[in-house]
Amino acid sequence: MKSLWTSDEIAQATNGSASADFGVTGVTFDSREVGPGDLFLALTGETTDGHRFLGQAFAQGAAGAIVSSETGHPNVHVADTTAALDALGKASRVRMHGKVIGVTGSVGKTGTKEALFAALDRVDPGCAHRSVKSYNNHTGVPLSLARMPRDTRFGVFEMGMNHxxxxxxxxxxVRPHVALVTTIAPAHMGFFASEAAIADAKGEIFQGLEPGGTAIIPFDSPYRDRLIAAAKPHAAKILTFGLHDGADFRAVERMRTRTGGTFITARFDARELSFTISQPGEHWVSNAMAIIxxxxxxxxxxxxxxxxxxxMGGLAGRxxxxxxxxxxxxxLVIDESYNANPASMRATLAVLANEHGRKIAVLGEMRELGDHSDSFHADLAEPIEAAGVSHAILVGEAMRPLAKALEGRVEFVHVPDAATARERLSAVLAPGDAVLVKGSNGVRLSTVVAALAERAMA
Incomplete structure (x- = not known):
């Protein structure tokens, strides 16, 4: 593999001092992920200290480490390892001369990021780089930047927030050339006064645009004009995407395919493009317009x-x-177990509605909704009923208002945790059923999916 960083480059970027000459082919701050040739960042926090895992990291093949304490292993010594991570990310962005896309939104940002990577990497495999998993916070973003090869032509970075x-x-x-906002929805409402405040926080992404940069905004959003106003001081060009007349990139025709995807004709400028997306649901049609x-x-x-x-296949948990x-x-199992908010719940229930057979929904509580939690949960009764759900398994205490709203409308059980949900699902699941599993990540419905996946591999 090509060298990603040399010890001299790391020292220069972080204002540190190298104990030896070494080169690395990867970067991580999780000792469990260290592989041969990696750089291990020994981050320190309130509850842990990465320096405790230096022995493990080098036993697993680390070529070097960034440290703030003395060690006999090859290292670059710095005053603050967290600051060094930021500095290494910035240095990576400086040496990259390709194009960078930044993606944020309340719903759909990880799927959109993955689809953009697949679309850009298709022409010349290896030319594109993206943040993996959901590495979209104050440590995940600089780590994703630090991992970017120096000859990358396209970089795609997901950015999240809850404040x-x-x-x-x-x-x-990230300093994107293109800043894209997907759907604005009431995620993290416990930290914001209103949905409009969430839109304002998402609009911060435009502040980092490179000169001449492009802002891409959802046309169909009630916050479209608010986002446009946020973009105007920073963007040389503002484009909109969506499903309705007036969007710069619009799906003028769409037809569901036999495999559950959608055949789309998109119109933009004086051009048209017809293509198929493998992912089901109207929300993916809109996402596709943003991607194009x-x-x-x-x-x-x-x-x-x-x-x-x-x-493009479906992502685990998404x-x-x-x-x-x-x-x-x-x-059939539809795995949406990674996260949930009111908008994504409605979107995935609409996908379930199009499946054949009896429909079962295993739905975990939606977290970080603050004072609005009860009403947002209760409001799911209508889309559950509209989707034709035959049996719902509601997981978590916050689902109590939904349980009350579903009385006399849909057969359901309300259970305290994922383990009980798994037992209840096993008791009712039958051949030909379609089951949707979705909830906030902390509910751990991924364990329900894992149990079902074991059957698929048996």
Missing amino acids: AGELAQLTRL AAVDAVGGDLEMAGLALAE GARFMAELPNGEA
Whole structure:
């Protein structure tokens, strides 16, 4: 593998001192992820100290470390390892001469980021880089930057937040040429006075735009004009995407395919592009318009982007599908277990509505909704009923208002935790069923999915 960083480059970037000459091919601050040739950042925090895991990191093949304490292992010594992570991320961004896209939003940012990476990497595999998993916070973003190869042509970075001001800091690290906002929804409402305040916080992404940069904004959002106003001081060009007349990138025709995806004809400028997306749901049609707009803005190949969208599979926890083996047949599992907010709940229930067979929904509570939690949960009764759900398993104390709203409308059980949900699902699941599993990550519904996946592999 090509060297990602030399010890001299790391020392220069972080204002540190190298104990030896070494080169690294990867970067991580999680000792469990260290592989041969990696740089291990010994971060310190309130509850842990990465220096305790230096022995483990080097036993697993680390080539060097960034430390703030003395060690006999090859290292770059710095005053503050967390500050050094930021500095290494900034240095990586400075040496990268390609195009960078930043993605944020309340819903759909990880899927959009992954689709953008697939679309841009399709032409020349290895030319694109993106943040992995959901590394979108104050440590994940600089880590993702630090991992970017120096010859990258396209970088795609997800940025998240749950407080005002966070995105302003992250976007100035990423310095995107294109800043894209997906859907604005009441996620993290416990930290904001209103949904409009969430839109304002998401609009901070435009503050880091490079000169001549492009802002991409959801046309169909009630906060469209608010986001446009936030973008105007920073963006040379503002583009909108969506499903309705007036959007710069618009789906003028769409038709569901036999495999559950959508065939789309998109119109923008005087051009049209027809392509298929493998992901089901109207929300993915809108996401596809944003993706095409961003690919076009950085000079990517739109036809290749369309092919990549047709081939893209679902992400674990975010729409992955598989068939679970049952004693006398199979059941479809839709894995949306990674996270949930009111908008994403409605979107995925609409996807479930289009499936064949009996529909079962395992729904975990939505967290960080503050004083609005009860009403947001109760309001899910209508989309659950509209989706034709035959049996709902509601997980967590915050689901109590929804349980009350569903009385006499849909068959359901209300359980305290994922383990009980798994037992209840096992008792009712039958061949031909379609089951949606979705909830906030802390509910741990991924364990329900894992149990079903074991059946699929049996």
